[in-house]
Amino acid sequence: MDRVFEEMEFLARSANRGDVLTLVAEAPHDRQSLAAETGASQPTLGRILRDFEKRNWVRATEAGYTATATGRLVAAGLTELSESLAAELHLREISEWLPADDLGFDLKRLGEATITTPTQTRPSAPISRVIELIEAAHRVRIFSHAFNEQTLAAVAEWVADGGEFEGVFAASAIDAVAHETGLRGQLQQLHAADGATIRVVEGAIPLAVTVADDTVSLLLRDENGRLQAAVDTDDPAVESWAADRHGRYWESARPLAESDLDGSE
Structure with a gap:
């Protein structure tokens, strides 16, 4: 040596x-x-x-x-x-929140990714970045362990304007939304829309990933669930990975049912 x-x-x-x-x-x-x-x-x-x-x-x-x-x-x-x-230098600021085992692509593919982090004046900047990409897209696919209020409202409005949405969510995410009256109404509206299809995975989904046309966004949270960054890229290898992972969840999931939305225990 x-x-x-x-x-x-x-x-x-x-x-x-x-x-x-x-x-x-x-x-x-x-x-x-x-x-x-x-x-x-x-x-x-x-x-x-x-x-x-x-x-x-x-x-x-x-x-x-x-x-x-x-x-x-x-x-x-x-x-x-x-x-x-x-x-590594590009990702160093957010490296502690990148999942070590769940990304099926070379991290070098994120070497030129756009990174959006919260600031004192814009604490929801990462969510706003993802919504910006959704609003500019024709087709959006999501697989996630959560469906936050801002994204739900934006997707519902975007689908009403003609967008095509395919979402796969952990059952726990759907349950959390169904227990909030206002959010439940928005989810019911989205579920009824012609351009939206929502499916439910009974097990865990460790990542929150949005594919807006060909751009992939990852929402990164810390161990306490606090949002720390949005990372988005149009790298073809990352898009291929995200599309494949979405397809796998989609195939193993069940359609969202009305009973998922009644808010009962």
């Missing part, structure tokens, strides 16, 4: 080393083009390329310097590490 750490230290001591290796792994480059893209001086590039040649990471060709097979291996590792660290 000592030699591995030595090589890692060698690359980390200069950002230009990683940039040069990544560039020549993508396509052959001469020293002039490397200088233009990295901003490194010719003496610096000379030292870097000599060091890379000693390690057999690059070779000189008529088209310019190009990475060897092992050079490409190292460059791919650098790119993956860079993307992972960039995503």
Whole structure:
């Protein structure tokens, strides 16, 4: 492992080393083009390329310097590490509320996600962000352990205006709404709407996920149930995961029944 750490230290001591290796792994480059893209001086590039040649990471060709097979291996590792660290830095503020076991996609996919957190003046900012996405969509799918008052009201109004809604909720979420007179009326209105279909899962749904057309939103809460963030992305891999997870819940769920809405114990 000592030699591995030595090589890692060698690359980390200069950002230009990683940039040069990544560039020549993508396509052959001469020293002039490397200088233009990295901003490194010719003496610096000379030292870097000599060091890379000693390690057999690059070779000189008529088209310019190009990475060897092992050079490409190292460059791919650098790119993956860079993307992972960039995503971690982006998500660090909310990392403690991200579920460790329930996300079926690479967290790097959230590296450019929009993150909305509560503020002193806008404590419900995360919910407002999700509602904003719902109101701009044609089709909305939700699977969730909760159906909060703001989202329920927004969805009911949006469906009345022609939206298409497919919601899967934990039975506990439906029960909580049914025991609030005002909310129960809104849920009954939504249930009766032509554009809405609601299904109920008897077991737990650990996540609160909204798919508004192709944009996926996750609502993150702390261990006490307090809302901490909304994270939304249009990354295709995340959308595919959310659509698949929604479909699985949908297939295992039962239709919402009138008896679910009577508010009785």
